[in-house]
Amino acid sequence: MAGEGVLRPGFVEIYVLDIEAAITHYVDYLGLDMVGTEADGRVYLKGYDEFDHHSIILHPADHAGVARVGFKVSSEAALKAYEGRILEFGAAVDHIPAGEQPGLGRRISFIIPSGHRIELYAEAAIAEHHPPTKNPGLWHVEPHGMRAMRFDHVLLYGPEIPEVLRFFTTVLDFKLSEQVVAPDGPVAIFLTTSNKAHDIAFVSHPEPAKFHHASFLLEDWSDVGRAADLMTHYDIPLDIGPTRHGITRGKTIYFFDPSGNRNEVFAGDYTFYPDTPVRTWDAEKIGKAIFYYDRALNERFLSVVT
Ligand SMILES: [Fe+2]
CATH class of the missing domain: 3.10.180.10 (2,3-Dihydroxybiphenyl 1,2-Dioxygenase, domain 1)
Known part of the structure; x- marks a missing residue:
């Protein structure tokens, strides 16, 4: 529940056919903020009311769909405990090193019975443009487009x-x-x-x-x-x-x-x-x-x- 264990959905990585059209849609229309583009072509976005480094990854591909969904857990100890329980359930666990997605710590990755790849991680860098925390106003910059607050x-x-x-x-x-x-x-x-x-x-x-x-x-x-x-x-x-x-x-x-x-x-x-x-x-x-x-x-x- 809130405060320990699995905290919340942290990110979704979405396959897109045309990265420029996707950026126009998700940034200009939906209202997400651009965090950055990595050398492999993946584009990282976040909502204006989110603290963590990113929450959406646009992954250029020749097909649409979902690559992976990540959940943030409360601690490294929780991450280790969940790994044991996932193995006990009978699922294989892959290890993804820290930094494979910018700003994120190490992740564990596994396939659930519906065929989807789910990941857990404990560490995320705070975003450069996170919501204000000192005598906080509503936002740093006025929200735009549909004003999506968060994933x-x-x-x-x-x-x-x-x-x-x-x-x-x-x-x-x-x-x-x-x-x-x-x-x-x-x-x-x-x-x-x-x-x-x-x-x-x-x-x-x-x-x-x-x-x-x-x-x-x-x-x-x-x-x-x-x-x-x-x-x-x-x-x-x-x-x-x-x-x-x-x-x-x-x-x-x-x-x-x-x-x-x-x-x-x-x-x-x-x-x-x-x-x-x-x-x-x-x-x-x-x-x-x-x-x-x-x-x-x-x-x-x-x-x-x-
Ligand atoms: Fe829904």
């Missing part, structure tokens, strides 16, 4: 959802906050390691390692509306919204980056405490669960992943 969570698609649930809850100490259940088991799970309604989520899908969306927090519902105005202004491909989720209660818009990766901007969710009961939706109510106002899924939600 918040990812939704991933893949098989073996019950095993993913077992991994996150028994190995990484996450809590299940919400789920969609069919007669033969869970088809969607929402997991938290904090007071947020979710820090990562999974939907059952036959193909492993698929990417549904990366989500960015906005300050409030009026900023969600302003983001919709910018999407029309810049002709950004829209998936759905503005609308609201039943699950997590977030007010949301889904849209696509120039490579076809789905993004979300949202504001508002419920507070999760360690003793909050699991909220469960029947699979036949999934329309209302996912899109609370529309009360029906759009076809793209289930079929378009990268």
